[in-house]
Structures are given as structure tokens and as C-alpha cells.
Amino acid sequence: MKPVSYLRARSVEEAAAAHGGREEARYLGGGTNLVDLMKLGVERPEVLVDITRLPLGRVEERPDGSVCVGATVRNSDLAAHPLIRERHPLVSQAVLSGASGQLRNMATTGGNLLQRTRCAYFQDLSKPCNKRVPGSGCAAIDGVNHNHAVLGHSPHCVATNPSDLSVALAAVDAVVELTGPGGHRTVPVTEFHRLPGEHPERDTVIRPGELITGVVLPPLPAGAVSRYRKARERASYAFALASVAAVLQVRDGEIRHVGIAFGGLAHRPWRARRAEAALLGARPGTEAFAQAVHAELDAAQPLRDNAYKVSLARDLATQVLDSLTTSA
Numbered sequence: 001m002k003p004v005s006y007l008r009a010r011s012v013e014e015a016a017a018a019h020g021g022r023e024e025a026r027y028l029g030g031g032t033n034l035v036d037l038m039k040l041g042v043e044r045p046e047v048l049v050d051i052t053r054l055p056l057g058r059v060e061e062r063p064d065g066s067v068c069v070g071a072t073v074r075n076s077d078l079a080a081h082p083l084i085r086e087r088h089p090l091v092s093q094a095v096l097s098g099a100s101g102q103l104r105n106m107a108t109t110g111g112n113l114l115q116r117t118r119c120a121y122f123q124d125l126s127k128p129c130n131k132r133v134p135g136s137g138c139a140a141i142d143g144v145n146h147n148h149a150v151l152g153h154s155p156h157c158v159a160t161n162p163s164d165l166s167v168a169l170a171a172v173d174a175v176v177e178l179t180g181p182g183g184h185r186t187v188p189v190t191e192f193h194r195l196p197g198e199h200p201e202r203d204t205v206i207r208p209g210e211l212i213t214g215v216v217l218p219p220l221p222a223g224a225v226s227r228y229r230k231a232r233e234r235a236s237y238a239f240a241l242a243s244v245a246a247v248l249q250v251r252d253g254e255i256r257h258v259g260i261a262f263g264g265l266a267h268r269p270w271r272a273r274r275a276e277a278a279l280l281g282a283r284p285g286t287e288a289f290a291q292a293v294h295a296e297l298d299a300a301q302p303l304r305d306n307a308y309k310v311s312l313a314r315d316l317a318t319q320v321l322d323s324l325t326t327s328a
């Protein structure tokens with residue numbers, strides 16, 4: 001039995017002070033990932049700072065037309081909120097494609113961004129894992145890796161990020177708001193999650209003691225349409241083999257704005273900048289979409305068991321972009 005001290009914070013300042021940037025402290029939101037990892041022995045915090053009562057549970061429009069989602073907004077409430085459903089349907093679709101109804105009722109927005117990889121070796125204390133124990137090795141590289149990364153991986157880790165929400169947020173240029181010992185700061189979602197490099201133990205750029213207070217979604221260009229689609233091994237409650245979030249604005253027969261992000265392919269949501277650059281100013285069409293996505297996925301370096309992800313992601317993205325053209 002390992003004793004854990006528990007504090008329910010009443011303000012952001014109180015939460016930050018209670019955490020204090022200590023290695024052994026964790027913020028506790030819905031607990032749908034953290035508590036699972038504690039049961040497995042992967043996470044062994046000594047201090048839990050409960051943030052579920054902080055005043056961060058609202059979805060609000062800001063004067064500039066952006067939508068701010070508080071960090072403790074539950075996934076179910078986020079997916080159902082009228083501002084999200086009307087202005088950012090891909091965000092609602094992404095959230096609803098993840099987990100189960102019960103889990104979405106508990107899981108929070110901030111926690112969704114911070115969830116850890118579902119690499120089976122990360123969760124198995126008997127196996128080497130650089131993410132869990134730096135320097136111990138990576139069991140997945142020569143192990144079962146059909147669901148691992150094809151883009152941006154390193155010899156130290158080939159895990160994927162499991163969040164659907166983060167992929168949609170990356171495609172719409174959302175920004176994470178943080179508070180911590182160094183004050184307030186903002187980080188674009190596209191820069192919030194890290195590639196593994198030599199330090200796969202760090203999933204994000206979050207600093208010790210920092211707390212996500214919200215996520216801000218800027219307004220999409222007028223007339224833009226968006227969609228999220230996910231390929232998985234069963235019809236529900238499974239993590240993405242590959243997923244695509246896309247935003248498209250077509251005017252006068254030309255693509256004027258495009259945002260594409262992939263999930264299930266890398267250690268972070270993969271913003272497809274190369275594909276976007278190829279499509280800006282082009283006439284929309286299946287051939288143009290397929291070529292642009294192909295150019296993006298040219299950088300893929302599949303592992304022994306997961307080459308299928310490249311063609312799966314290419315077809316998924318082409319279909320999603322095609323479908324947006326017909327609804328634009």
C-alpha cells in the first residue's frame with residue numbers, strides 16, 4: 001500500500017501552490033487515464049491535487065469570436081455544446097469517436113490533451129520502456145508494433161498519441177492556455193505535444209507544475225467546413241489506427257484555406273503542412289487531394305508491422321477532403 005495525500009483545490013492559485021512543480025505531484029481531473037495508470041503501477045504519485053472543482057468548467061465565446069473551452073469541461077459536455085457543434089463540428093466528432101459514453105462523462109478537456117500513450121509495453125512493468133523508465137530500452141521497436149508510429153518516431157520510442165480531440169484541435173490552430181510557477185502562457189496545440197527524440201518520457205512541452213486552464217479555438221474562415229474521421233479495429237471504444245481532421249474553405253473554385261491533421265501516426269497530432277501547401281490555391285478534386293496527401297506521407301518510415309497505416313491514412317484523408325468539397 002502506497003500512501004497518497006489528496007487535496008481538493010478551490011482556485012487555480014491554490015492548485016498550483018499545492019502542486020508546487022514537484023515530481024511526485026499530479027493534478028487529478030476525471031482520472032480516466034491517471035487512475036488506470038496508478039492501478040498498473042505506471043504512475044506512482046504521492047500527492048494528488050483535485051482540480052475538478054476549479055471554475056474552469058465552461059465553454060464560452062470571447063469578443064474576438066474565438067471559443068474558450070475550460071480545462072475541466074467534460075468530454076460529453078464539450079461534444080454536445082452548441083458552440084462546438086455549430087462552429088467546430090470536427091471537434092465534436094473527434095470527441096464522440098473516442099472512449100465510451102461513461103468515460104466521456106468523466107474525462108476532461110485538459111486531461112484529454114495529457115493522456116499517455118496506450119503502447120502496451122508502456123503499461124507493462126515487466127517490459128523495457130524508455131517512456132516509463134528512461135534509458136531502459138523500447139520493447140516495441142522489435143516487438144508487436146502494428147499500432148505504432150510511422151511518422152516522426154525515434155530509436156528511443158515509436159509510440160503514438162492516443163487523443164482524438166488533440167488531432168481536431170491541431171487542425172483548427174487551437175491554443176492551450178497554461179498557468180504555473182512561471183505565470184501564464186499560451187502554446188499552440190501543434191507545438192504542445194512533442195516528438196519523442198531522445199526524451200520520450202516527455203509527452204508535451206508542459207513545465208513542472210503547469211496546469212492547463214483552457215483551450216482556445218479561433219474562428220474558422222467564413223464558409224469553411226470541417227470533418228473528423230477515424231479508422232479503428234472495431235466499431236466503438238478503440239484508439240485510432242489512423243484518423244484525419246480537416247478544415248477546408250473553397251471560394252471561386254480554389255482552395256483558400258486548408259488545415260489537415262493526422263492522428264494515430266505519430267507521437268503527436270501530425271499537422272500535414274506539406275499537403276496543405278500543395279493544396280492552397282489549387283482546384284479541389286480527388287486527384288489533387290490524393291497527390292497532396294501522398295506528398296505528406298512520403299516522409300513515413302513504417303515499422304515491421306504497420307506499413308498498412310500509410311495507405312490507410314492516405315485513403316482516409318482523401319475521402320475526408322473529397323467529402324468536404326461536396327459539402328462546401
Ligand code: SF4
Nearest residue numbers: 119129130138157158
Ligand atoms: Fe515505451 Fe515508447 Fe517503446 Fe512503447 S514505443 S515501449 S512507450 S519507449
